[in-house]
Amino acid sequence: MNPSFEEIKQELKKRNISLSYHRLKVLEYLTQNRCHPTVERIFTSLQREIPTLSKTTVYNTLRILVESGLVRVITIEDNETRYDIDVRNHGHFKCGSCGTIFDFHIDIDSLVPVELDQFRINDKNVYFKGICSGCLSNSNEND
Amino acid sequence: MNPSFEEIKQELKKRNISLSYHRLKVLEYLTQNRCHPTVERIFTSLQREIPTLSKTTVYNTLRILVESGLVRVITIEDNETRYDIDVRNHGHFKCGSCGTIFDFHIDIDSLVPVELDQFRINDKNVYFKGICSGCLSNSNEND
DNA sequence: GTTCCTGCAAAAGCTTTGCAGAAGA
DNA sequence: TCTTCTGCAAAGCTTTTGCAGGAAC
Numbered sequence: 001m002n003p004s005f006e007e008i009k010q011e012l013k014k015r016n017i018s019l020s021y022h023r024l025k026v027l028e029y030l031t032q033n034r035c036h037p038t039v040e041r042i043f044t045s046l047q048r049e050i051p052t053l054s055k056t057t058v059y060n061t062l063r064i065l066v067e068s069g070l071v072r073v074i075t076i077e078d079n080e081t082r083y084d085i086d087v088r089n090h091g092h093f094k095c096g097s098c099g100t101i102f103d104f105h106i107d108i109d110s111l112v113p114v115e116l117d118q119f120r121i122n123d124k125n126v127y128f129k130g131i132c133s134g135c136l137s138n139s140n141e142n143d
Numbered sequence: 144m145n146p147s148f149e150e151i152k153q154e155l156k157k158r159n160i161s162l163s164y165h166r167l168k169v170l171e172y173l174t175q176n177r178c179h180p181t182v183e184r185i186f187t188s189l190q191r192e193i194p195t196l197s198k199t200t201v202y203n204t205l206r207i208l209v210e211s212g213l214v215r216v217i218t219i220e221d222n223e224t225r226y227d228i229d230v231r232n233h234g235h236f237k238c239g240s241c242g243t244i245f246d247f248h249i250d251i252d253s254l255v256p257v258e259l260d261q262f263r264i265n266d267k268n269v270y271f272k273g274i275c276s277g278c279l280s281n282s283n284e285n286d
Numbered sequence: 287g288t289t290c291c292t293g294c295a296a297a298a299g300c301t302t303t304g305c306a307g308a309a310g311a
Numbered sequence: 312t313c314t315t316c317t318g319c320a321a322a323g324c325t326t327t328t329g330c331a332g333g334a335a336c
Binding site: 199 | 302303309311
């Protein structure tokens, strides 16, 4: 099961990372909006609730969460960094039409290339690109 | 086998992309330096031979090559875009210590997640991060 | 009192764009 | 001549850094 907001708070306490209001809000946003948001999106959404929020704080918070291993960076496009609260091994599919990123299950651990026998692997990432079923059927309708 | 410089030139001709001197030099660099170079690295290396070369031209050329499907963008770190002349499906391992990117063979096509049944997949990417065997044995020596 | 969190402004990097001159067909 | 390739400079964006005020303990 995905980690809940409460579970993540416990994890932060364990690591002696103080739970400031802003940080909790960023965390809450990530647990409730599992759309792999960008900094921009997190910032814009939270700004409604916290008018004084600065983007620097969002960057700072995300950096801390990533360093502590509770959040994972998703690098698919070189010009947009996204963040994922789900750090378990899974794949990402990005639709080139609507931009949505879909999660999919994949057994990455069964893939152990012989070339990497003597390497220490810390992190495994899989991402696909293409067109999602929704966009495919939309374009069929318009034909 | 990897495509050779000559084979790639043929491909460009097929697509009616003119083979200017600068473009050929970028292509040649990519076929001879399969280290997944950044724009900076390509530019700096070629500048020795072509003093008037501008980074804009390197960017332009790479964009054309990527659009034509002859070169592939490797996005592993969000702050460094790298380019690979080998567009076949294979994985990349980036060493966090020395920064080298290693290729490895991986049978990505055997991985067809059920969630993506109705999706059109255009592009599959796998990358791992960790420490390569060379850096591992260096750090052991220093212990 | 000390630590560290926050936010503004500036800086830093990378990439794209506009435009004019040069090269090529 | 007409197209397009090239390169400078400027602009655009995202992310980082420096620093000072403020909150928390």
